[in-house]
Amino acid sequence: MSQTQTQTMTESPSTTGKIYMWSGTTDGKDGKVNVHTGSTNILPYHTVDVTVKDMRTLSPRPTMSTHGYEFLQYPTSIPHDVFMNFSTPENKAILSTKYLEECNVLVKKVTNAAEAYTFVHRVRNDNMDPSKALDLTQQNRHGGTVPAAHCDRDPITAPERLRSSLGEELANELMKKYKRFAAVNIWRPIVSGVQRWPLCLVNHQGVPDWNYDTHMGRIYIVEDDLIDVRGDKDHESILKYDPRYEYHYASNMKSDEVLVFCAFHSDPRFGTPHGAFWDSATTPEAPDRVSIEVRTWAFFED
Secondary structure (H helix, E strand, C coil): CCCCCCCCCCCCEEEEEEEEEEEEEECCCCCCECCCCCCCCCCEEEEEEEEEECCCCCCCCCCCCCCEEEEEECCCCCCHHHCCCCCCCCHHHHHHHHHHHHHHHHHHHCCCCCEEEEEEEEEECCCCCHHHHCCCCCCCCCCECCCCCCECCCCCHHHHHHHHCCCHHHHHHHHHHCCCEEEEEEEEEECCCCCCCCEEECCCCCCCCCCCCHHHEEEEECCCCCCHHHCCCEEEEEEEEECEEEEEHHHHHHCCCCEEEEECCCCCHHCCEECCCCCCCCCCCCCEEEEEEEEEEEEEEE
């Protein structure tokens, strides 16, 4: 990925909606929640009214090398019924091998990574009450829509997950070899025509001093019993509001299209806060959103 940062974009058709962000805590300290007792110092999330620009018609479009995210057409060779019936042992095996291999090829292509390791996939759907996704005591909170803008990892939690996913020896070797690395997500809708809770990507290029420490709130989860699902994680990172943000999405995404973005990047300019947003144009008949995301560690030469 290049170090290019700012581009001037033409206006694009947009929609309006809502997304949730960090509101702070009752005591001014980092957030804490006990998943068993429900005790917490976290204030209710800040509801942010947003105008979200459609990347389909942005010119030029954001790219991995300019923004840390990109919207692409990228058909898959995996049959649709494999995604729809993702929980069977046979289909799990296909997704964990062939589909991850496809995604690894894409990450290398769009990021120019020197090395890339694709390590996990996750299927999400919104058939649960999205407000429950904000409740960190919910046992299935990682299986549904996440309507709070967040980064998957930060400079503390990224090395943790890298070591737990690749093994301590290889992870330490890679971090010693490469100064820059990223956790790259590939997000694909399984059901075409996404209308309900589309994915929003936050553009913080208008915030020159943006950093994980200054613009993310931390939530420490006590007695977390989802470590086996999400990997070692010291804390969650929730985005703090800044009026200089811009918001991007791709309208009515199809199953042959993907969003590729850095859910963490060691260069914070390319770290991409993201989350589902409620599109005010959503109709009552809009189908449930079902999507698959794949995560890859990418390492870059200086």
